[in-house]
Amino acid sequence: MRQLMALPFLPAAHIRETFAALRDRANTPQLDSLVTYMDRQWLQHVLFNPENWSIFRRSVRTNNDVEGK
DSSP states (O other), rough: HHHHTTTGOOHHHHHHHHHHHHTTTTOSSSHHHHHHHHHHIIOOOOSSSSSOOOOTTOOOOOOOOHHHH
């Protein structure tokens, strides 16, 4: 599960192949359900694709001005 949550830190070009490798390792019904949801909502969705949510090499990761410089 931690590795799934770390996907946004990868370059967008590597997210799909890494997700596929993690999906193949889902070995419980709960993980399988989570992987199915992530695939449908975050990888296959027209608006929310990895190019939009990858934060690789982004300096600012918040929209809260109090947290940033």
